[in-house]
Amino acid sequence: MFTLLLSNIAKHIHLSKEEESFFISLLQLKKLKRKQFLFKEGDIHKYCTFVTSGCLRSYSIDKNGFEHIMQFAPANWWIADMYSFVAQKPGNLNIDAIFDSEIITIQRTDIEKLYQAVPKFERYFRVLAENSLISHQNRLMDNLGLSAKERYDNFCRSYPTLIQTLPQKQVAAYIGVTPEFLSKMLNMPITKQAG
Amino acid sequence: MFTLLLSNIAKHIHLSKEEESFFISLLQLKKLKRKQFLFKEGDIHKYCTFVTSGCLRSYSIDKNGFEHIMQFAPANWWIADMYSFVAQKPGNLNIDAIFDSEIITIQRTDIEKLYQAVPKFERYFRVLAENSLISHQNRLMDNLGLSAKERYDNFCRSYPTLIQTLPQKQVAAYIGVTPEFLSKMLNMPITKQAG
DNA sequence: GGTAAAAAATAATCCAGGTTAAGAGTAAAA
DNA sequence: TTTTACTCTTAACCTGGATTATTTTTTACC
Numbered sequence: 001m002f003t004l005l006l007s008n009i010a011k012h013i014h015l016s017k018e019e020e021s022f023f024i025s026l027l028q029l030k031k032l033k034r035k036q037f038l039f040k041e042g043d044i045h046k047y048c049t050f051v052t053s054g055c056l057r058s059y060s061i062d063k064n065g066f067e068h069i070m071q072f073a074p075a076n077w078w079i080a081d082m083y084s085f086v087a088q089k090p091g092n093l094n095i096d097a098i099f100d101s102e103i104i105t106i107q108r109t110d111i112e113k114l115y116q117a118v119p120k121f122e123r124y125f126r127v128l129a130e131n132s133l134i135s136h137q138n139r140l141m142d143n144l145g146l147s148a149k150e151r152y153d154n155f156c157r158s159y160p161t162l163i164q165t166l167p168q169k170q171v172a173a174y175i176g177v178t179p180e181f182l183s184k185m186l187n188m189p190i191t192k193q194a195g
Numbered sequence: 196m197f198t199l200l201l202s203n204i205a206k207h208i209h210l211s212k213e214e215e216s217f218f219i220s221l222l223q224l225k226k227l228k229r230k231q232f233l234f235k236e237g238d239i240h241k242y243c244t245f246v247t248s249g250c251l252r253s254y255s256i257d258k259n260g261f262e263h264i265m266q267f268a269p270a271n272w273w274i275a276d277m278y279s280f281v282a283q284k285p286g287n288l289n290i291d292a293i294f295d296s297e298i299i300t301i302q303r304t305d306i307e308k309l310y311q312a313v314p315k316f317e318r319y320f321r322v323l324a325e326n327s328l329i330s331h332q333n334r335l336m337d338n339l340g341l342s343a344k345e346r347y348d349n350f351c352r353s354y355p356t357l358i359q360t361l362p363q364k365q366v367a368a369y370i371g372v373t374p375e376f377l378s379k380m381l382n383m384p385i386t387k388q389a390g
Numbered sequence: 391g392g393t394a395a396a397a398a399a400t401a402a403t404c405c406a407g408g409t410t411a412a413g414a415g416t417a418a419a420a
Numbered sequence: 421t422t423t424t425a426c427t428c429t430t431a432a433c434c435t436g437g438a439t440t441a442t443t444t445t446t447t448a449c450c
Contacts, residue, residue, distance in 0.1 A: 060340065086329065126320055145261065183397095184399085184401090187400085374428075
């Protein structure tokens with residue numbers, strides 16, 4: 001039930017039996033149906049979420065009504081509106097389930113308790129934040145320097161499993177093109193494709 | 196000498212006199228001349244850097260030879276090629292000084308020692324990484340959803356001091372347009388500017 | 391299975407921002 | 421104080437990707 005999360009944590013820090021059971025006592029299990037929201041723009045984010053099955057996404061909606069996907073979270077990933085979660089102010093993101101999903105949540109106030117009781121968790125979440133920062137920096141550079149085709153190829157390389165199950169539309173909203181252009185690009189004769 | 200850094204740290208964690216002097220013993224002071232490199236693409240990043248005066252920048256160079264700026268680091272900011280620093284592999288970024296600068300560096304191996312000796316620093320760097328993550332996420336959404344003019348206005352709002360001292364070219368390389376287009380945009384009649 | 395809704399394909403037209411090139415300021419270095 | 425090298429501007433032209441609209445295919449759900 002919690003094994004996926006515990007083994008994820010074990011990669012970074014070692015917990016005693018007591019620490020582990022204290023941690024588990026702070027967790028809640030939930031299920032989300034496809035298209036069900038975990039968090040809406042304007043809410044204040046109270047939970048950090050770990051996905052054990054299915055897939056969630058976080059995205060913002062720009063002033064023209066277009067969705068831009070910040071992150072996909074398949075099994076074994078954390079997801080949150082970091083800004084709202086950290087600052088405890090209304091967030092700009094929406095988070096919902098792309099497929100039926102099972103998640104584990106932990107409340108913000110409980111994370112603070114956890115940091116007090118088991119400071120090792122500061123390390124775990126530091127490493128997570130650093131890795132997430134690195135991947136966002138990479139993505140930013142890709143958006144500034146690569147063509148749509150290159151960003152698409154990158155995406156396929158980074159998420160070989162996801163690309164098979166996700167609607168094209170969602171991929172377009174992640175790499176930063178319209179669904180129409182992505183379709184055109186994928187059906188373009190090979191000879192015309194940019195490397 | 197180290198007061199700027201110490202007061203930055205004091206905002207997040209409290210250090211005893213012993214902890215403080217141990218920390219200081221790990222630091223090195225350096226000076227960089229304008230245009231001098233701290234780090235070049237392909238190097239393995241051994242230092243984390245805190246700027247006490249002047250301004251550094253980190254940037255990558257795309258396959259067409261264009262620079263894209265990841266971060267400006269004026270006084271009171273940290274800067275590093277996080278990927279290279281964390282993974283200890285050759286990095287993709289360059290870091291150099293835009294103006295003559297004074298910096299404090301700490302070696303990666305010493306940071307690990309610091310985490311062992313004073314675990315509170317895990318918290319300090321966790322909070323830093325989280326804040327940095329939030330601002331990179333914001334920037335990513337801005338790049339996906341806003342026009343060049345809006346990104347420029349955002350930049351002016353976020354860095355009111357920097358905008359006065361930076362060459363336009365550097366601002367263009369940050370917001371993701373060519374210097375030519377930025378110039379055109381800034382000299383466009385007000386009536387034609389997008390909101 | 392039937393049908394309503396969403397997703398994908400196709401195509402014509404449009405535009406924000408890129409490209410190229412050349413000249414005019416301006417700062418730095420010698 | 422004169423080179424030398426950036427930086428900024430201007431302008432004509434170009435293009436990757438957006439927009440809009442219509443049709444076809446797939447998927448979800450009764």
